[in-house]
Amino acid sequence: MSSFDFNYLAGLFPILFRYLGITLQMAAMASVVALVLALVLALIRVFKIPLANGFVVVFISFFRGTPLLVQLFILYYGLPQLIPALIGLDAFSAAVIGLSLHFSAYMAESLRAAIQAVPRSQWEASYAFGMTRIQALRRIVLPQAVRTALPSLMNYLIDLLKSTSLAFTLGLTEIMAKAQMEASSSFKFFESYLAVALIYWGIVLLSTHLQSKLEAHLSKAY
Amino acid sequence: MINISNISKSFDGQSILKNINLQVNTGEVVAIIGPSGTGKSTLLRCINFLETPDSGQIAINGLTIDAKQSHDKDVRELRKQLPFVFQNYALYANLSAVQNIAEPLKTVWKQSREQAEQTALQVLSDIGLADKARHYPSQLSGGQQQRIGIGRAMATQAQAILMDEPTSALDPEWVGEVLTLIKRLAEQKQTMIIVTHEMAFAREVADRVVFMSDGGIVEQGSPEEVFGNPKDPRTQRFLARFTR
Ligand SMILES: Nc1ncnc2c1ncn2[C@@H]1O[C@H](COP(=O)(O)OP(=O)(O)O)[C@@H](O)[C@H]1O
Ligand SMILES: [Mg+2]
Numbered sequence: 268m269s270s271f272d273f274n275y276l277a278g279l280f281p282i283l284f285r286y287l288g289i290t291l292q293m294a295a296m297a298s299v300v301a302l303v304l305a306l307v308l309a310l311i312r313v314f315k316i317p318l319a320n321g322f323v324v325v326f327i328s329f330f331r332g333t334p335l336l337v338q339l340f341i342l343y344y345g346l347p348q349l350i351p352a353l354i355g356l357d358a359f360s361a362a363v364i365g366l367s368l369h370f371s372a373y374m375a376e377s378l379r380a381a382i383q384a385v386p387r388s389q390w391e392a393s394y395a396f397g398m399t400r401i402q403a404l405r406r407i408v409l410p411q412a413v414r415t416a417l418p419s420l421m422n423y424l425i426d427l428l429k430s431t432s433l434a435f436t437l438g439l440t441e442i443m444a445k446a447q448m449e450a451s452s453s454f455k456f457f458e459s460y461l462a463v464a465l466i467y468w469g470i471v472l473l474s475t476h477l478q479s480k481l482e483a484h485l486s487k488a489y
Numbered sequence: 490m491i492n493i494s495n496i497s498k499s500f501d502g503q504s505i506l507k508n509i510n511l512q513v514n515t516g517e518v519v520a521i522i523g524p525s526g527t528g529k530s531t532l533l534r535c536i537n538f539l540e541t542p543d544s545g546q547i548a549i550n551g552l553t554i555d556a557k558q559s560h561d562k563d564v565r566e567l568r569k570q571l572p573f574v575f576q577n578y579a580l581y582a583n584l585s586a587v588q589n590i591a592e593p594l595k596t597v598w599k600q601s602r603e604q605a606e607q608t609a610l611q612v613l614s615d616i617g618l619a620d621k622a623r624h625y626p627s628q629l630s631g632g633q634q635q636r637i638g639i640g641r642a643m644a645t646q647a648q649a650i651l652m653d654e655p656t657s658a659l660d661p662e663w664v665g666e667v668l669t670l671i672k673r674l675a676e677q678k679q680t681m682i683i684v685t686h687e688m689a690f691a692r693e694v695a696d697r698v699v700f701m702s703d704g705g706i707v708e709q710g711s712p713e714e715v716f717g718n719p720k721d722p723r724t725q726r727f728l729a730r731f732t733r
Contacts, residue, residue, distance in 0.1 A: 391539055392579035396593035396645070397569030399561075406596060410583045489583060489625035 275455050279462040282449065283442045287466065290441045293359065294428040297366035301427065302420070304367060305374035310404075312379045323375075330372035336433055339365040343437045362434035370427045374420055381416035382408060414485050421478040425471055432467070442466060490515045490680065491571075491649055496535050496545035496556070498528075505531050506542070507704045513649065516678035520685055520695035520712075524727060528704040529684045530576075533653050536682070537571040538564045549648055569597050572642035574652040578634040580626040586637050587613060587622040590644045598645060612640045616670055632663025636670055649680035657686060668694075688731045692716050700724045 308327065311319045330338065343361040347353040385408045393403030413420075435444035442463055450459035491513040498506040505528045513519050521529050534540040536547055542556035549570050554563050572593070580589050590609035594600045600608070613619050616636045626634055635655055642650045655671065656664045668690050674681065675694045685691050691698055691712065698715040700707050702723045708715060719725045 388575065388577060388579040389582065392573075392575065392581060395537060395539055395568055395573035395575075396641070397565045397572075397597040398593070399565065402596045406592060407581050407583065414583075489585075489627055 269455070272455055272458055275453065276458040276462055279446070279449060279459060280466070283445055283462055283466060286440060286442045286445045289359070289439070290428075290431050290443075291470075293362055293366070293431045293434060293439075293441065297363045297370065297427055297431070298424050300363065300367035301370040301374060301423075304371035305378055308371060308375035309378035309382060312375070313382050314400075327372045327375055330369050331376075335365070335369045335430055336436065338369055339433060339437060358434065358437040358439040361437055362431065362439055366427055366430060369430075370423050374416075374423050377416045377419040377423070378412065381412040384415055385411045417482060417485065418478075421474075421481075425474050425478075428470065428474070429467055432463070490550060491536075491682075492546075492548040493536060494546050494548070496532065496542045496547070498531055498535055498540060498542050505704050506535065509545070509706060511699065511706065513680065513682060515648075515680055517680055517696045518675045518694055519682045519697045519699060520691035521682065521699045521701055522685065522688065522691055522727075523701035523707075527701050529701055530653050532701070533573075533651050533682065533684055537568045537573060537651060539573070565597075569645070570648040571651055572645055572647050574635070574638050574642055574650060574655050576654045577658050578626070578631070578638045580634055580637055580641070582626055585623050585625055586618060586629070589626070589637055590641045593641065593645055608644050609640075612644045613637075615643075616640045630663060631659045632666050635659060635663070635667045639667070639670055639674070643674065643679070649682065650674070652681060652683040652685075654684050654686060688716070688728070700727065702727070 308323050310316075311323045339362065342365045343356065343358065347356060389407050389411065390403055393407045398406070431441060432443040434441055435447065438444075440448075446459045446463040450456045453459070491511075493509060493511040493513075496506055496509040497504070509532055511519075521532070523529055531540060535542045535545075538547075538554070538559065541559065544556050546553055546555050547567060548554075549567060552563065552566055552570070554567055580586075581592060584592060587606060587609045590612050591602075591605035594605035594608055595602060598605075610619065610622060613622050616639070618633060618636060618640075621629060621633060621637075626637075629637070635658075639650075639652075639655065652671070656667050659667060664687075668687065671681070671683070671690075672694050683691075683695070693712075695712055697709060698712050699709040700715060700719075700721070700723075708719065708721045708724050715724065716728065719728055
């Protein structure tokens with residue numbers, strides 16, 4: 268029975284911080300890809316683009332209906348057995364792809380709902396002056412939709428950031444994996460995992476702060 | 490200048506517009522009156538293809554569009570020449586007053602940002618709202634929003650402006666300022682087709698009054714003819730409600 272080792276905990280931070288970069292890089296890349304993909308998926312749903320629409324419905328259903336961990340395993344361990352071209356896929360890329368696909372499905376749904384919540388009169392007022400569908404979308408409808416969707420998009424991005432910890436199961440050494448290594452050599456499991464938790468918590472608090480600032484800024488506009 | 494021929498439209502198998510023919514000359518102000526549910530809005534929306542007619546043609550200065558074979562590009566060109574003023578204003582909610590007016594100038598009329606904003610500010614001061622340039626629609630009264638809605642159409646170099654009951658959604662206190670603005674446009678010989686319930690206004694401002702009922706044009710003529718000496722019993726019955 269050992270007691271809580273504060274010095275050990277404090278000493279872990281510099282070690283873990285060295286692996287924070289890879290966590291943040293993974294989160295940043297997956298966030299960008301997920302957002303772009305979510306927009307494409309949402310637009311296919313909104314405009315009911317033939318064929319693609321059906322595919323997107325199934326895509327969203329699958330990625331929302333199965334656990335992220337299972338998706339990552341299929342992508343990294345499973346698919347290369349079927350598709351030889353994927354054998355060279357490294358754990359980092361697999362994690363980024365898996366996180367992107369998973370969260371794009373959720374974000375597509377909130378973007379779709381937000382786009383459809385923009386009154387039809389906003390589209391009509393755009394068309395009535397000769398705008399194209401793309402112009403109406405980009406200049407008038409999407410800015411309004413993004414404002415509506417922003418809180419839920421930000422929540423998904425925070426969720427995505429926390430979910431990067433699953434990448435350790437693909438053998439990627441990010442902060443979660445590093446903490447596990449430290450724990451298994453020192454046997455100080457509580458301190459090790461607490462350190463990871465505190466680091467995630469800190470980043471999420473920072474993100475939430477930025478989120479509320481951004482929302483306040485946008486709600487001031489109109 | 491605007492030639493509307495044989496326009497028909499039905500919704501869910503129910504015939505709403507029955508073979509409408511209407512010509513509007515340059516500088517003319519045409520007021521469309523008639524009972525509600527008669528197809529006035531549908532006609533106006535068909536004229537700039539917010540609704541695609543089932544059949545018929547719209548021609549404006551060399552551009553003819555057939556309902557049965559319309560190309561997106563032609564439809565956009567038609568709309569560009571026939572901007573719309575909506576009953577519920579429908580200003581772009583994410584844009585300020587000046588941006589609302591500048592937006593079509595930038596995206597559709599391909600003006601530079603500076604030029605578009607300069608035009609927009611000029612229009613705002615024309616309609617007496619220069620001090621509201623940076624206000625968003627939600628911060629403006631109904632009357633102010635509708636004046637900007639009209640300003641948004643005025644600012645373009647369009648051939649004619651379509652207005653669908655521009656004062657019907659307004660609190661009574663704001664109706665006057667909007668009608669005054671439209672009157673001014675009429676004096677400047679701006680071509681307009683206006684659907685309205687304001688009979689006194691139609692009588693005073695319109696060059697021609699068109700009475701619609703049951704999806705068709707029942708009678709048309711100068712305000713004196715239609716209001717002073719309506720020929721069709723349906724026109725007489727409709728107008729009787731306003732002259733008591
Ligand atoms: N998009 C639509 N779908 C189905 N019916 C419609 C639609 N738009 C209008 N209508 C019907 O067409 C008729 C004429 O409507 P409208 O043109 O708005 O009349 P008005 O403007 O003269 O009051 C009404 O019976 C209305 O219910
Ligand atoms: Mg109407």
